Amino acid sequence: MTALVAVAHGSRNPRSAATVHELLDVVRVLRPSLDVRASFLDLSAPRLGDVLRTVHAAGHRSAVVVPLLLGKAFHARVDVPGAVAEVAARLPSLDVAIADVLGPDPRLESAALRRLASAGVDAGGDWGVVLAGAGSSHAPANALVTDIARRWARGSGWAGVTAAFAATAAPDVPTAVARLRAGGARRIAVASWFLAPGLLPDRVARLAGPDAVVAPPLGPDPEVAELVLHRFDAAVGAALAVRSA
Template identity: 65%
Template sequence: MTAPLVAVAHGSRDPRSAATIHALMDVVRAMRPDLDVRVAFLDLSAPRVGDVLSAVHGDGHDSAVVVPLLLGRAFHARVDVPAAVADAERRYPRFRVHVADVLGPDPRLDEAAWRRLAEAGASANDPELGVLLAGAGSSHAPANRLVADVAARWQSRTSWAGAVATFAAAAEPDVPAAIEALRARGARRIAVASWFLAPGLLPDRIIELARKHATNPLLAAPMADDEGVADLILNRYAEAQASPDLSVAL
């Protein structure tokens, strides 16, 4: 019996977030109609990870693959996901959960965010455009550096005045500082690319600040139900099944 894929997202008080995650997983199901795909959340949305793993076990499966829908290895990946798996360990000693790697870094994420930015009207050949690549922000510096690295790669392949990372919380630069830095490089127009999978409170904060500090900024949608992201999720699922080092016996 093929192990179900349990996609684990952050969760949010904003109902658009959960709806977007479910839409993304519908794309995954369309790519793999033979696969049992389930959605779970770490916090603020239902169903929670423990409840979904209990349901998988209750349906007679002896294993599952948890795929964290996280863009980097920050707190949720290093603490919350392992804790949820460890909690299930105490309940089902013969059940086996394989924990996949987080989604980022991966070129498919870069490409998904780029596609959304292009859909918003940004051109790679606009020397007066300054681009913010907006992420959530983390106290874990490598997670922030991942976003900055993507912005640097974009800068190297365009004629933009500049491309910089900016963060909604917990990291610098914030949106006003990032816009000021781009204007110092000669940017006359501002675009905001989204390093988010789904809409929610943090993306809304980025948008509000961008509109406050720039005139008519181009605003890209989150990566959402991009087929490249769905393909990446399935790739992480396959890697976890093939790599015993990523497994946690429950």
């Protein structure tokens, strides 16, 4: 059976790895027969290469690496393929495929909106909502978050919705909050475009100000878990099609 090796960025904050493990526990509940492993690119253990070697030692001959990343920024385009290539060179008998990143997908948006509702942000009214993401030097990754914010702005009934970024990209969170208040928002809420807690989500919460309502990251949401399995299944199907061609 093909193993599912999920890989997250990693963080010095232990809440981040704990949240990744909670998400994968939901994946295991949805598919108990699947061997699901957690791994990290940096700052947390175990690392991706070590987990792939462990999977091979356990008798698997194929694995799918599912990046727990919300967009195709540097980690998805460089770090994950590089780590997989390094292992493939040393373990040619392990067939490793890389699944697509989690975003974009409507299930992520649903999860973000549920987290916002759980924080007490209701539909309509005088809320100004900041959709906060990490930020990247890769413009398409930022555009994904901006597009979602624009879509929410058209259909939410809130006073306004705008994207903001914790690092690298503009606007930053204070600028986004100021724009929303200038547009008539009396209350500020922050929707999280982060999978797990960590340095950048904490920075977003701090910069939003003491009066802002900050939703938790997407975390172990059932639809996010379904999406992880969807990405895994698509990669398995693509690999089988290549083999049979």
